[in-house]
Amino acid sequence: MSQLLSIQDLGISFSTDNGLVPGVERVNLDVRRGEIVALVGESGSGKSITSLSILQLLPQPPTRYVSGSILFTGRDGRTIDLLKQTPRQLQDIRGTEIAMIFQEPMTSLNPVFTCGDQVAEAIRAHRRGGVVGEAVSAEEAKKEAIALFEKVQLPDPENIYNRWPHQLSGGQKQRVMIAMAMSSRPSLLICDEPTTALDVTVQKTILRLIRQLQETGRYGGDLYYA
The missing domain is CATH 3.40.50.300 (P-loop containing nucleotide triphosphate hydrolases)
Structure with a gap:
C-alpha cells in the first residue's frame, strides 16, 4: 500500500503569558491507502490537537508548530507538507482531499x-x-x-x-x-x-x-x- 499521510516529529506549542506551553511533542504517525489507523490515549494527551493540525484548524496564534512535518500525497501523486501550504492552498485541500x-x-x-x-x-x-x-x-x-x-x-x-x-x-x-x-x-x-x-x-x-x-x-x- 502506498503512503497517504506521514506525520514526522510533529511538535505543537501554545503561546501564553508565561511563554510557550507544549501541546504535543515528537508525534510520528503513518497512514497508508486502504488502512485504518487509530490514535489512542487518555483525555488531554493531544489526540484532537494532532487531528486538527492535519488540516491546520488550530488558531494561530496561540498555536505554534515548533517542529516536524505533515506530509500528504494527493490524488495527483504529489507529496506536500501541509504545514507549508498557504491558506488558499489549504482551502482547496479541506473537504476535497481530506475531510473530517x-x-x-x-x-x-x-x-x-x-x-x-x-x-x-x-x-x-x-x-x-x-x-x-x-x-x-x-x-x-x-x-x-x-x-x-x-x-x-x-x-x-x-x-x-x-x-x-x-x-x-x-x-x-x-x-x-x-x-x-x-x-x-x-x-x-x-x-x-x-x-x-x-x-x-x-x-x-x-x-x-x-x-x-x-x-x-x-x-x-x-x-x-x-
Whole structure:
C-alpha cells in the first residue's frame, strides 16, 4: 500500500503569558491507502490537537508548530507538507482531499440551515461535478445529498433533507456529518472521536457504519481515527 499521510516529529506549542506551553511533542504517525489507523490515549494527551493540525484548524496564534512535518500525497501523486501550504492552498485541500468528522455534531451543523442544504452546499463547494471548474446545479446537489443520506442509512432521506439539525437525534446528526464528509469522496477521512456525544448503542452503530463504508468502497477513502 502506498503512503497517504506521514506525520514526522510533529511538535505543537501554545503561546501564553508565561511563554510557550507544549501541546504535543515528537508525534510520528503513518497512514497508508486502504488502512485504518487509530490514535489512542487518555483525555488531554493531544489526540484532537494532532487531528486538527492535519488540516491546520488550530488558531494561530496561540498555536505554534515548533517542529516536524505533515506530509500528504494527493490524488495527483504529489507529496506536500501541509504545514507549508498557504491558506488558499489549504482551502482547496479541506473537504476535497481530506475531510473530517468532529466530536459534537450539534456544534458542527449550522442551526439556521436544513441538514440537506448544508450537505448540498458542501457538494457544490468541493465536488464541482467531478471536473475542476465545472459547477454542480442545485438540483444535482440535492439528489446527491439524498443519495448520501441513503448510504449512511438515515430513515426517510428526503424528509431528513428538509429537517433542521435540532429536529434530529444525536445519531442522526452524526450520520449527516458523515454524509457531508463523504460528499467530496476525500482520499483521507479524519474522525475526531465521532461517537463521544452518543449513547453506547448508537456509538457501535456509527463505528460499524464508518467501517462498512470504508471496506465496501462506498466511501472510497482511508480512515484516520483519533
